[in-house]
Amino acid sequence: MKKVAFLSMVMMLWITACEKEKLTPTDLNVEDRGQNKVTVCHIAGNGAFHPLQVNQNALANHLSHGDYLPDADGDGYTAIGACTGSQDDCDDTDAAIHPGAEEVCDGIDNDCDGQTDEEDIKSPTLVCINGLAVNMPASGMVTQAASSFLAYAEDNCTPSNLLVFSIRKAGQGSGFPVDTFGDPIPSVTFDCSELGTQLIELWVKDLAGNVDYCETYLLLQDNQFVCPD
Ligand SMILES: [Ca+2]
Ligand SMILES: [Ca+2]
Numbered sequence: 001m002k003k004v005a006f007l008s009m010v011m012m013l014w015i016t017a018c019e020k021e022k023l024t025p026t027d028l029n030v031e032d033r034g035q036n037k038v039t040v041c042h043i044a045g046n047g048a049f050h051p052l053q054v055n056q057n058a059l060a061n062h063l064s065h066g067d068y069l070p071d072a073d074g075d076g077y078t079a080i081g082a083c084t085g086s087q088d089d090c091d092d093t094d095a096a097i098h099p100g101a102e103e104v105c106d107g108i109d110n111d112c113d114g115q116t117d118e119e120d121i122k123s124p125t126l127v128c129i130n131g132l133a134v135n136m137p138a139s140g141m142v143t144q145a146a147s148s149f150l151a152y153a154e155d156n157c158t159p160s161n162l163l164v165f166s167i168r169k170a171g172q173g174s175g176f177p178v179d180t181f182g183d184p185i186p187s188v189t190f191d192c193s194e195l196g197t198q199l200i201e202l203w204v205k206d207l208a209g210n211v212d213y214c215e216t217y218l219l220l221q222d223n224q225f226v227c228p229d
């Protein structure tokens with residue numbers, strides 16, 4: 001009996017000692033291990049990646065063998081398709097870009113929601129020229145580009161060269177003019193039945209889909225008597 005009691009005591013002491021030594025997951029940080037550990041996506045023999053903790057000084061070696069850092073830019077979000085972590089950093093080379101980042105006007109999807117500059121709710125500024133006089137050519141048809149009615153356009157977000165323009169004869173529809181394919185309409189065409197002042201709408205759209213329009217006119221003249229009386 002004495003022997004059993006003694007052994008039990010030894011066991012208890014041993015267990016207590018072990019409990020003291022046991023590290024909780026929160027203790028398993030860099031300091032306690034005395035060396036810098038980093039998580040890599042380690043490539044296995046079958047080509048699959050799985051997370052692996054490696055020593056900092058072995059990192060270069062791992063990377064050269066096909067492993068990669070799941071959060072290469074260190075913003076706390078791992079790359080889309082990474083082996084571990086949030087897997088939602090749409091640009092893992094730029095720490096300013098990640099879910100929850102502020103969306104700013106820069107032509108980039110800053111917050112990784114799949115939309116670019118979606119905070120832009122301001123319509124472009126658009127100014128038409130004050131009318132355009134055109135003489136009917138021998139063909140009896142005049143096609144005028146939308147750009148020929150534009151004086152000035154600017155947006156708070158979309159660069160001017162990325163603004164989209166479209167045109168229609170006034171009163172022949174509403175909203176941003178599109179053709180049957182949904183594409184903007186680049187020009188308007190007039191014939192001999194439309195001599196005189198013809199109102200047109202010039203429309204502009206920014207990358208966020210905000211639109212505006214201005215109205216001006218084409219004065220169609222027939223100085224060379226092309227059109228039948
Ligand atoms: Ca990242
Ligand atoms: Ca990022």
Ligand SMILES: [Ca+2]
Nearest residue numbers: 109111113115
């Ligand atoms: Ca966005």
Ligand SMILES: [Ca+2]
Nearest residue numbers: 104106108117
């Ligand atoms: Ca942006």
